[in-house]
Amino acid sequence: xxxxxxxxxxxxxxxxxxxxxxxxxxxxxxxxxxxxxxxxxxxxxxxxxxxxxxxxxxxxxxxxxxxxxxxxxxxxxxxxxxxxxxxxxxxxxxxxxxxxxxxxxxxxxxxxxxxxxxxxxxxxxxxxxxxxxxxxxxxxxxxxxxxxxxxxxxxxxxxxxxxxxxxxxxxxxxx
Amino acid sequence: xxxxxxxxxxxxxxxxxxxxxxxxxxxxxxxxxxxxxxxxxxxxxxxxxxxxxxxxxxxxxxxxxxxxxxxxxxxxxxxx
Numbered sequence: 001x002x003x004x005x006x007x008x009x010x011x012x013x014x015x016x017x018x019x020x021x022x023x024x025x026x027x028x029x030x031x032x033x034x035x036x037x038x039x040x041x042x043x044x045x046x047x048x049x050x051x052x053x054x055x056x057x058x059x060x061x062x063x064x065x066x067x068x069x070x071x072x073x074x075x076x077x078x079x080x081x082x083x084x085x086x087x088x089x090x091x092x093x094x095x096x097x098x099x100x101x102x103x104x105x106x107x108x109x110x111x112x113x114x115x116x117x118x119x120x121x122x123x124x125x126x127x128x129x130x131x132x133x134x135x136x137x138x139x140x141x142x143x144x145x146x147x148x149x150x151x152x153x154x155x156x157x158x159x160x161x162x163x164x165x166x167x168x169x170x171x172x173x174x175x
Numbered sequence: 176x177x178x179x180x181x182x183x184x185x186x187x188x189x190x191x192x193x194x195x196x197x198x199x200x201x202x203x204x205x206x207x208x209x210x211x212x213x214x215x216x217x218x219x220x221x222x223x224x225x226x227x228x229x230x231x232x233x234x235x236x237x238x239x240x241x242x243x244x245x246x247x248x249x250x251x252x253x254x255x
Contacts, residue, residue, distance in 0.1 A: 074209065074213065076209075076212075076213025076214070076216065076217055077212070077213055077216040077217075078209050078212060078213060079194075079208075079209070079212060112194075113187070113190055113191070113194075115183045115186070115187060115216075115219065117220070117229060150198070154216075156213075
C-alpha cells in the first residue's frame with residue numbers, strides 16, 4: 001500500500017507502525033519517512049534547496065563601530081546612506097546618535113521611503129524615534145532602525161546643529 | 176475627500192524618481208537632492224495635515240521649565 005503525506009510518498013511507513021502498535025495505548029512510531037523527504041512535505045523543495053534558504057534566512061550580526069554622519073543635522077527628512085557599511089540591501093541597524101549641543105533634543109529615524117510619521121514633539125511615542133530632553137555632554141542615544149533594500153534610512157532633528165554625529169554600532173544584514 | 180493613500184501616492188512616486196535621478200543617474204548634487212527630498216516629504220505632510228490625517232507638530236516641551244513652573248506654584252501655595 002502506498003501512503004502519501006502532503007503529496008510525498010512515504011513508502012513502508014504503515015507496515016512499520018502496524019508492527020509495533022499497542023491497541024488503546026501510546027506506542028513508538030518507527031517512521032520510515034526518510035529525513036531528506038521532510039522538507040518536501042513543508043515546502044515542496046528538496047533538502048539542499050531548503051538548507052540554502054535556511055542559511056540565508058538567519059542574518060549574521062556584525063559589530064562594526066563606524067561613523068556614518070558628522071555634520072550639521074537636517075531638519076527635514078533626509079537620506080542617510082548606510083550601504084557603505086551594511087551593503088546595498090535590507091539591514092536592521094543599531095545606531096547611536098550624539099547631539100551636537102543642548103539645542104538638539106529630538107532625532108527621528110525611519111526606513112528610506114517610509115511615509116509614516118515618526119517625528120513626535122513630546123517623544124511619548126518612540127517607535128522609530130528617539131528623544132532627548134536633558135542634554136548631557138557626550139551622552140549617546142541609541143536607536144534600532146531598518147534600511148530599505150539599498151541600505152538607506154531617513155532622519156531629521158528638531159534643530160540644525162553642527163557637530164552632530166551618528167555611528168553604526170552593529171547590524172544584521174538582510175537579503 | 177482624498178484618502179491618505181491617494182495623497183501619499185504622487186509624493187511616493189516623486190521620491191522614487193528623485194532617488195533614481197540622484198543615485199542612479201547623478202543628476203543632482205547632494206545639497207540639491209537633500210533639499211528636493213525634504214521639500215517633497217514636507218509638502219506631503221502639509222497636505223496630510225490640511226486634510227486632517229496628521230496633527231500640526233507641536234514645539235518640543237521644555238520639561239526643565241515645566242518642572243520649575245510646578246515647583247514655583249507649589250512654593251507659592253506653601254506646599255514646599
